Amino acid sequence: MRAMVIDDSRAMRMILKRIVEKLNFEAVEAGDGREALDRLEEMSEVPELALIDWNMPNMNGLEFVTHVRADPRLREMTLVMVTTESEQSQIVRALAAGAHEYVIKPFTEGAMIEKLALLGLVPTGVNS
Amino acid sequence: MSVEVEVNENDLAEMVEQVWSSYLDPEGLNPLIPTYDQNQPSEVHSSVSITGSWTGHVVYASSTLAANRAAAAFLAMEVDEVSVDDMSDVLGELANIIGGNVKAMLPPGALLSLPQVVLAPENTTIYPTAVRISGVYGIWDGEPVSISMWHSRSDNKEVDE
Numbered sequence: 538m539r540a541m542v543i544d545d546s547r548a549m550r551m552i553l554k555r556i557v558e559k560l561n562f563e564a565v566e567a568g569d570g571r572e573a574l575d576r577l578e579e580m581s582e583v584p585e586l587a588l589i590d591w592n593m594p595n596m597n598g599l600e601f602v603t604h605v606r607a608d609p610r611l612r613e614m615t616l617v618m619v620t621t622e623s624e625q626s627q628i629v630r631a632l633a634a635g636a637h638e639y640v641i642k643p644f645t646e647g648a649m650i651e652k653l654a655l656l657g658l659v660p661t662g663v664n665s
Numbered sequence: 666m667s668v669e670v671e672v673n674e675n676d677l678a679e680m681v682e683q684v685w686s687s688y689l690d691p692e693g694l695n696p697l698i699p700t701y702d703q704n705q706p707s708e709v710h711s712s713v714s715i716t717g718s719w720t721g722h723v724v725y726a727s728s729t730l731a732a733n734r735a736a737a738a739f740l741a742m743e744v745d746e747v748s749v750d751d752m753s754d755v756l757g758e759l760a761n762i763i764g765g766n767v768k769a770m771l772p773p774g775a776l777l778s779l780p781q782v783v784l785a786p787e788n789t790t791i792y793p794t795a796v797r798i799s800g801v802y803g804i805w806d807g808e809p810v811s812i813s814m815w816h817s818r819s820d821n822k823e824v825d826e
Contacts, residue, residue: 548755592777
């Protein structure tokens with residue numbers, strides 16, 4: 538299984554990468570939405586999961602979600618926003634655009650794994 | 666029209682505690698110990714600006730060693746392996762996380778900028794027309810760290826009017 542980690546902060550990508558690798562995902566990194574779309578275009582197999590920051594240069598997370606949802610090839614990807622944008626209106630916008638879940642920074646490893654478990658993305662036996 | 670906002674020291678302290686327990690001190694061994702000294706020294710700082718329904722800045726400042734330790738904690742590496750790029754990246758993300766949570770407490774319509782990082786003391790950056798309205802000042806593992814919130818004075822003026 539593959540997970541795409543999209544964040545302009547390398548440190549945050551590292552944190553998310555550690556978590557998804559713990560869940561037996563192979564992590565693919567991108568520094569913004571545009572780079573993520575470029576990488577997805579090159580991939581023969583679409584990742585099962587994308588963890589997406591909102592505020593990024595070039596293409597933000599909401600724009601990325603909108604692009605993904607408009608592309609039939611990427612329809613099966615589970616999209617999780619991971620962001621400091623914690624207002625109710627922003628959460629509603631992201632979910633309306635097609636995100637499946639919303640995680641607010643700062644988050645603990647356990648909280649992130651619990652969210653992914655709710656989406657059925659945590660293999661049996663992995664302890665959150 | 667601008668709106669009066671109350672994000673006080675307790676609110677900031679709560680956000681800071683969440684950042685520490687999530688990333689910098691998940692074991693709860695090295696909390697930020699308050700000094701209440703808004704003039705404590707710094708060597709590096711980062712900030713995000715907020716515009717819209719409220720205008721101002723959220724600033725994270727620390728010693729270089731504290732910034733390197735923060736980067737080491739985020740990146741799961743030894744402090745002596747941390748590069749300047751690593752430290753800058755983590756300083757920016759800390760300002761982004763705290764600034765984003767401050768923004769959530771503001772009236773709707775506020776926008777958050779991308780972070781800015783300056784490898785120099787906090788007082789080398791001037792925020793024209795802004796005044797410090799609250800802050801959390803402390804020592805983390807023996808090193809100074811502060812988080813402060815600055816409100817644009819022009820915005821205050823509108824409130825007064």
